[in-house]
Every structure is written in C-alpha cells, then in structure tokens.
Amino acid sequence: MASETSVTVLIAVIMVITGATNTLIAKWTDKLESAGSRFEHPFFQANCMFVGEFFCLVIFILLYLYKGENAGHLTKFNPFLFALPTICDISGTCLQYTGLNLTTASSYQMLGGSVVLFAGLLSVIYLKMHFAGYKWLGMILVSAGLAVIGLCDMYYNGNTEHGSDVIIGDLLIVIAQILHAVQAVLEQQILHKYDVAPLLAVGLEGAFGFIILSAMMVPMYFITVPKTFSHNPHQRLEDMFFALKQISEEPWIAVGLLGLIISIGFFNFASISTTKRMNATTRIILESSRTLIIWMASIPLFGDKFIPLQVLGFVLLVLGVFLYNDVLFGPKIRRSILPYFDGTRLAICCNGFWRGRERHEEDEDLLFNGEQ
Incomplete structure (x- = not known):
C-alpha cells in the first residue's frame, strides 16, 4: 500500500514538473540566438511536441505487449476518427507557440485556462449539456480572470517597443484555446463512444499531427509573412531549413528541443496516469500549481515583470476553474x-x-x- 502511494505521489510530481517544464523550455528555446536570429519556429516546435505525443503510442504498444494475455480486448475503431481533433490540435498548438514567441510565459500559461470557458460553452451548444449554476459562475470568474490578465499586458506592456506584439500574442493564445476546446469536445465524443484508451488516443494524435504538420511545412516555406510572425531572414511562415541550420550552429537549441520532446512525452503519460489514480480535486490543484510555478519561474528566468494586479487575475482564474470542476467549494x-x-x-x-x-x-x- 505504501509503495502504491509512493508511485502515485511520484507520478503527480512528474506531471507538475514536466507540465511546467514544457512551457519554460519552449520559451527558453525561443530566446536562444543562432545564425544572427532568435530561434522562433512555432511550427517546428509544434512538430517536436507531436513527436513527444507519438511516444505515448510507443509506450502503449510496449505496455500491451508486456501484459500479454492480461492486456484485455482492444476496442475496434477507425483510427482516422482522430484526424479531425488532430487538425484542431495542430492549429491550436501552432497558434500557441506563435503567441508564446510574442508574449510572456506566465501570460501564456494563465491564458491557457480559457479552454475551460470555451469547452463549457461548446458542451452546451454542441453536446446539448445542461450546466448547474455553479458551472456558469465558474466560467464567469474564468472570464474575469482572463480579462484582468489581458488588461495587465495591455497596460504594462502596451506602450513598450514590442507592446503590440504582446497583445497579439495574447489574442493568438486565446484563439488557440477555442480550437483546443473544439478538440476536447470531439475527443470526448470519440472516447465515450468507442472506449479508446487515452494513451492510445494521445499517441495516434501525435502520429497524425507529425505527418500532417510535416507535409504542411513544405508550402509554409514559400509563404512570406510580416516581421511580427517571422524573424527568419526571408520572413517565411516556417523555414525548416533555417531552423536546422540554427540547430547545427547552436547545440543548446537541440538540447532544448530534445528536452521538450522528452518532457511532453512524460507529461502526457503522467497526466493520463494521474487521471486514473487520483480524483478531480487533486488533478485541478496540480494544474493550478503548475501555472503558479511557471509564473514564479518566468520572473527571474526571462525578466518578466511582476505585476501585482496579475495576482488578482490568477486568483479569479483558479477560483473559476475550481468552481467549474466542482472542486472543494x-x-x-x-x-x-x-x-x-x-x-x-x-x-x-x-x-x-x-x-x-x-x-x-x-x-x-x-x-x-x-x-x-
């Protein structure tokens, strides 16, 4: 019993650490310079994330083979059902990493909480779910928290040299959460209808995501965009050849991307294991602590400003998430x-x-x- 508890605690710690590490490594890699330019390749980074998710499929296959006859019967379903949620994941993830290039890591993580709001609204509209009053109150508090965080960025960063970039980054992150909310609703339908193992679902989306995004990066090479969205020499939407050149000239970029792949893989595995082993209360508290860690680490690591009013936004956001998920209160x-x-x-x-x-x-x- 004691060993089982130790394993559960270890998995929870891994989930919090890797969850925070994902954002911090991505932001740190963005700030590295090579070949006369910062490494700002959101689509390339998103593809690394899908490689990390793909490892969940590898883990699932290994676990299935290890269990042998005790593995149970696999539900038959069409793997291409996950293509549509994967497209939402690709779009949302690319927008997120683009937004992360433009805004702070703390705002990036906090604004990610808006997925609760959009997932809730889509569940009512699309899945015809009926919410109790406390869920609506939770969504209102989440909205208020997001508004405070957004206003902080506008007021404290809006008049700086890159102030407009920060605001654009915040907007891109919020739009990304709408796409992730659509993804969550689609996944909910598939998982409930076909009883697909979550680890298998994440792995399939990783495989589809890597294949689709790799193909998309070919036309992206020939598309030019404003400097706000691209700092590579020819302002291409994504220049994978320049990305590879930067990696070859600056080994720390390769270290960062490898760390991101490993961290994403461990995070997805730990997240799914946490859902299985723990209740909703523990899961939500762990998610909130992850946001707090990123916020606190971003100030010394990336020179982010400490904005006291953001404390109010963070508190409103956490309260809203707790209320929506019916935790504690x-x-x-x-x-x-x-x-x-x-x-x-x-x-x-x-x-x-x-x-x-x-x-x-x-x-x-x-x-x-x-x-x-």
Whole structure:
C-alpha cells in the first residue's frame, strides 16, 4: 500500500514538473540566438511536441505487449476518427507557440485556462449539456480572470517597443484555446463512444499531427509573412531549413528541443496516469500549481515583470476553474451549509444553483457528493 502511494505521489510530481517544464523550455528555446536570429519556429516546435505525443503510442504498444494475455480486448475503431481533433490540435498548438514567441510565459500559461470557458460553452451548444449554476459562475470568474490578465499586458506592456506584439500574442493564445476546446469536445465524443484508451488516443494524435504538420511545412516555406510572425531572414511562415541550420550552429537549441520532446512525452503519460489514480480535486490543484510555478519561474528566468494586479487575475482564474470542476467549494457547501436550510425556499434555490435541479431524497448522494 505504501509503495502504491509512493508511485502515485511520484507520478503527480512528474506531471507538475514536466507540465511546467514544457512551457519554460519552449520559451527558453525561443530566446536562444543562432545564425544572427532568435530561434522562433512555432511550427517546428509544434512538430517536436507531436513527436513527444507519438511516444505515448510507443509506450502503449510496449505496455500491451508486456501484459500479454492480461492486456484485455482492444476496442475496434477507425483510427482516422482522430484526424479531425488532430487538425484542431495542430492549429491550436501552432497558434500557441506563435503567441508564446510574442508574449510572456506566465501570460501564456494563465491564458491557457480559457479552454475551460470555451469547452463549457461548446458542451452546451454542441453536446446539448445542461450546466448547474455553479458551472456558469465558474466560467464567469474564468472570464474575469482572463480579462484582468489581458488588461495587465495591455497596460504594462502596451506602450513598450514590442507592446503590440504582446497583445497579439495574447489574442493568438486565446484563439488557440477555442480550437483546443473544439478538440476536447470531439475527443470526448470519440472516447465515450468507442472506449479508446487515452494513451492510445494521445499517441495516434501525435502520429497524425507529425505527418500532417510535416507535409504542411513544405508550402509554409514559400509563404512570406510580416516581421511580427517571422524573424527568419526571408520572413517565411516556417523555414525548416533555417531552423536546422540554427540547430547545427547552436547545440543548446537541440538540447532544448530534445528536452521538450522528452518532457511532453512524460507529461502526457503522467497526466493520463494521474487521471486514473487520483480524483478531480487533486488533478485541478496540480494544474493550478503548475501555472503558479511557471509564473514564479518566468520572473527571474526571462525578466518578466511582476505585476501585482496579475495576482488578482490568477486568483479569479483558479477560483473559476475550481468552481467549474466542482472542486472543494461545491462539495463543502453541499455537505456543511445546505443541510441547515433544508425544507426552506432558500434550499430549493441553492440546490438548483449547486446541482441544477431541486433536491429529492433518492438523489441525496449526488447532492452531497457532486456530479461524477
């Protein structure tokens, strides 16, 4: 039992460390200079991420072979079902890395929390899900937190030499979260319908992503864009040949990209294992601590400004995520506060807000334990 607990704690630590490392390594690699230019290749970096995801497929196959007869029956499904979510992943990831080139690592990580807002709205519109009041309150708080973070960047960085770039970067990251939210909704449908192993799903998306993005980088070589989006000599949308030249002249870039690939692979594996071993409360707390680590590390590592008002944005963002996922606050209110108002009109209103419908005796377990 003790050894099992130690393994769970180790996996949680790996998830937090690699999750923070992904962003920090990507930003550090962006700042490295070679061949007279910074290494700003968002599409090339995105492809490295897909290589990291592909390793999840390798791990899945190895685990399946290791278990042998105990591996269980694999659900039959068409692997190309993951092509559409992969396209969303490619688009979102490329926009994210482009945004990371333009804005700070801390804002990049915090703005990534907007995926909760967009995934929630898409679930209501597309999947016809009905949300309780606390989920809507969570999305409102997430929106408020994002607004504070965005306003901080506009006010404190908007008048600097690269102020407009920072704002554009923030917008690209938010747009990327819309695409990732679409991806999440599509994945939810596939995973629930076909009961696909999450590790297999991530690996397939990594394989598809690498193949598709590698093919896309050919026409990207012939497309020129403004300097805001490209600092390579010929302002190509993506110049993989110049990227390879920079890597050959600056070994630290290769170290950074290799670190990114390894970190992404371990993060996806640890993230899926954490979901299996731990409850939602622990998972959300770990995600929040990852954001905090990146924020704190970005100040000394990359010279990011400490903006006190961003603390408010971070708090609102975390509170919104906790409320939306029914972590801590909802269960506490259902267990300790609502029973005092039992049988009153206030109880009906509160139950409707915290559960989405009136309380009935046969639903008591759901009321006090939340939605599973």
